[in-house]
Amino acid sequence: GAVLQMFSHGVLGAALFALVGGVVYVRTHTRQLDGFHRLVDRMPAVAWTFVVAGLASMGLPGFSGFVAELYALIGVWKSEQLGVSILVLAGFGILLAFGYVLVKTHEAFFRKKPVVSEVDEPTDSYEPMTRAEKTACFLLLGSSLFVGLYPTILTQWIEPSLAPILQNLDLVVK
Numbered sequence: 042g043a044v045l046q047m048f049s050h051g052v053l054g055a056a057l058f059a060l061v062g063g064v065v066y067v068r069t070h071t072r073q074l075d076g077f078h079r080l081v082d083r084m085p086a087v088a089w090t091f092v093v094a095g096l097a098s099m100g101l102p103g104f105s106g107f108v109a110e111l112y113a114l115i116g117v118w119k120s121e122q123l124g125v126s127i128l129v130l131a132g133f134g135i136l137l138a139f140g141y142v143l144v145k146t147h148e149a150f151f152r153k154k155p156v157v158s159e160v161d162e163p164t165d166s167y168e169p170m171t172r173a174e175k176t177a178c179f180l181l182l183g184s185s186l187f188v189g190l191y192p193t194i195l196t197q198w199i200e201p202s203l204a205p206i207l208q209n210l211d212l213v214v215k
Contacts, residue, residue, distance in 0.1 A: 042109060042110075042111070042112030042113030042114070042115065042116045043113060043116075044195075044199045044203065045105065045108060045109035045112055045113075045188070045192065045195060045196070045199070046106075046109035046110065046112075046113055048105060048109070048188065048195060049098070049104075049105035049106045049108075049109040049185060049188070050098070050109075052105065052181050052184055052185050052188075053094055053097050053098040053104075053105070053106060053181070053182075053185055054098065055181055056090075056094040056177075056178055056181040056182055056185075057091065057094050057095065057098065059174070059177055059178065059181070060087055060090060060091045060094065060178065061091075063174065064084075064087050064170060064174055065077075065080070065084070065087060065149075068084065068167040068168055069167065074145065074148045074149055077148065077149045077150070077152075078152060078153060078154035079150075079151065079152070079153055079154070080149060080150045081150045081151055083166045083167050084150075084166075084167050084169075084170075086169060086170050086175070087170060088150040088151075090170075090178050090182070091146060091149075091150065092146060092150070093182060094178070094181075094182060095142045095143075095146050096142075097182065097185055097186075097189075098142070099135070099138060099139045099142055100135065100139075102189075103186060103189050103190060104182075104185045104186055104188075104189040105184075105185040105186075105188040105189045105192070106185070106189070107189055108188065108189050108192045110135060112192075113131070114128060114131060114132070117131060
């Protein structure tokens, strides 16, 4: 579960950082959430790609994040050394992270600007995603989806590699 989680975090984290740093920042020139209001209206492809990547990183079924978290939680459940308290703590951490991603995604892409004057907020659009940006996001999200639907593609290589290490550490789950 942990190695799958590393893969998932790497792929989905890369997608999220590419969207924020490589797409949103390049177009808006700000990293401050207070500067973002209803970006979904001006960058719909970016917003919805970010929503999918964010939900996938939080364990949306079908993506690698779900399989990785499931395997990790099953491993903790079966472990004699870790116990139920760690499982509850892990579950709480997952829920906390999910809430954080949901709130921050809403702030960046869907929240309306508070009315402070009669002057309307500019509604000019930003450049759409380039073909290279779309391709990168497609490959990252596609690989996460592929591993989420067919985790054996990685686990067939991970399990034999980890078995000797876990045996030496006496951490093999039966």
